[in-house]
Amino acid sequence: MSKFKIQLKKTDFKEGELVKTEVGDKSIVLGMIKDRIYAMDSVCSHQGGPLEEGWLEDYDLTCPWHQGVFDIRTAKASPKTNWVTDLNSYSVVVDEKNGEIFVEID
Numbered sequence: 870m871s872k873f874k875i876q877l878k879k880t881d882f883k884e885g886e887l888v889k890t891e892v893g894d895k896s897i898v899l900g901m902i903k904d905r906i907y908a909m910d911s912v913c914s915h916q917g918g919p920l921e922e923g924w925l926e927d928y929d930l931t932c933p934w935h936q937g938v939f940d941i942r943t944a945k946a947s948p949k950t951n952w953v954t955d956l957n958s959y960s961v962v963v964d965e966k967n968g969e970i971f972v973e974i975d
């Protein structure tokens with residue numbers, strides 16, 4: 870397990886907004902919900918849609934291409950759109966003193 874510091878700080882996030890970043894060799898999307906930040910793969914498992922261009926409603930992240938839905942907490946496909954397959958989610962650690970954000974990748 871490796872811990873990567875990302876370029877963004879917690880103050881760069883707005884509730885419900887999605888942000889893409891590279892972590893190691895992975896492309897991930899981060900979103901803040903109820904003051905907590907979640908991270909998962911940014912490339913949709915259906916046909917590669919850019920999930921950072923999708924939208925969040927509660928914990929549901931919807932892909933902009935064909936509206937496949939993932940739970941941003943777990944990256945699992947929603948039963949509502951079970952024709953997409955699960956992606957990977959990543960642990961996010963926020964240093965509350967300085968707002969720095971670390972993402973843990975296996």
Ligand code: FES
Pocket residue numbers: 913914915916917918932933934935936937953
């Ligand atoms: S590419 Fe995401 S739902 Fe089709």
